[in-house]
Amino acid sequence: xxxxxxxxxxxxxxxxxxxxxxxxxxxxxxxxxxxxxxxxxxxxxxxxxxxxxxxxxxxxxxxxxxxxxxxxxxxxxxxxxxxxxxxxxxxxxxxxxxxxxxxxxxxxxxxxxxxxxxxxxxxxxxxxxxxxxxxxxxxxxxxxxxxxxxxxxxxxxxxxxxxxxxxxxxxxxxxxxxxxxxxxxxxxx
Numbered sequence: 001x002x003x004x005x006x007x008x009x010x011x012x013x014x015x016x017x018x019x020x021x022x023x024x025x026x027x028x029x030x031x032x033x034x035x036x037x038x039x040x041x042x043x044x045x046x047x048x049x050x051x052x053x054x055x056x057x058x059x060x061x062x063x064x065x066x067x068x069x070x071x072x073x074x075x076x077x078x079x080x081x082x083x084x085x086x087x088x089x090x091x092x093x094x095x096x097x098x099x100x101x102x103x104x105x106x107x108x109x110x111x112x113x114x115x116x117x118x119x120x121x122x123x124x125x126x127x128x129x130x131x132x133x134x135x136x137x138x139x140x141x142x143x144x145x146x147x148x149x150x151x152x153x154x155x156x157x158x159x160x161x162x163x164x165x166x167x168x169x170x171x172x173x174x175x176x177x178x179x180x181x182x183x184x185x186x187x188x189x
Contacts, residue, residue, distance in 0.1 A: 061152070061153055061156065064139055064142055064152065064153075064156050064160075065153070065155070065156045065159070067135055067138065067139045067160075068136070068139045068156050068157075068159035068160040068163060069159055070135055070163075071132050071133075071135040071136035071139060071159070071160055071162075071163025071164070071167070072132070072136075072159050072160075072162045072163040072166060073132075073163075074128050074129075074131045074132035074135065074163065074166075074167070075128075075129065075132035075133075075136075075162070075163050075164075075165070075166020075167045075169070075170055076166060077128045077132075078125050078126070078128035078129035078132055078166065078167065078170030078171075078173075078174070079125075079129075079166060079169065079170050079173065081121070081125065082124065082125075082128060084124055085120070085121045085124035085125060086121075088120045088121070088124055089117040089118070089120050089121045090117070091120075092116045092117040092119075092120045093113055093114070093116075093117045095116075096112035096113040096114075096116050096117070097112075097113055099112060100112045100113065110185055110186070111185065114185065115185050118177065118183075118185070119177075119178050121177070122174045122175075122177035122178035123174070123178065125170060125173070125174045125177070126170070126171055126174030126175065126178070128170065129166075129167045129168075129169075129170025129171040129173075129174055130167065130171060131167075132163050132164070132166055132167035132170065133163075133164055133167030133168060133171065134167075135163060136160045136161070136162075136163035136164035136167060137164060139156065139160040139163075140157065140160050140161070140164070
C-alpha cells in the first residue's frame, strides 16, 4: 500500500502509480482552479462590470460640475468687473476725449468722456451676467434632456443655482448702471 498526500491545489498524490488519464485530469483540474482563483483576484482588484455605468456617470458629472463652476465664476465677474470692461471703458474714454472739442459744453464733455465709458462697463458686465445665467440654466436643465435616468449631484445643482442667482443680480445691476438708476452722471447745470 502506498501513502497519499494532498498538495496545495487539493490534488492527492501518492506513491502509487497513476494512469496517464488520471494525471491529465488532475492537471486540467489544477489549471481550472488556478484560472478561477486568478479571475477572482482580478475582479477583487478591478471590480466587477457593474461599476462601469458609475464611471460613465462620473465623466458626465465632471462636465456638468465644470460648467456649474464656470457659471458661478462668470456671475462673480459680472459683479466685480473684468479687465475686458476696464479696457473697453478706457477706449470709450479716449474716443470721447478725441471727439469732444474743448469748446463743447461741460455736460457734453462729461457725457462723452465719462458717461459712455460707464455705459460700456455696464454692457460688458451685463454680457458676463447673461453668460452666467445661460450656462447655469443649461446645467440645471441638462439632466432632463441628456440622461433623464441619471441623477445630478447635489453640489452641481447648488453651484449652478449660485451661478444663475449671480447672473440675475448682475443683469439687474447692469441695467441699473446703464439706465443711470444706479450712480448716474452728476448734474452739470
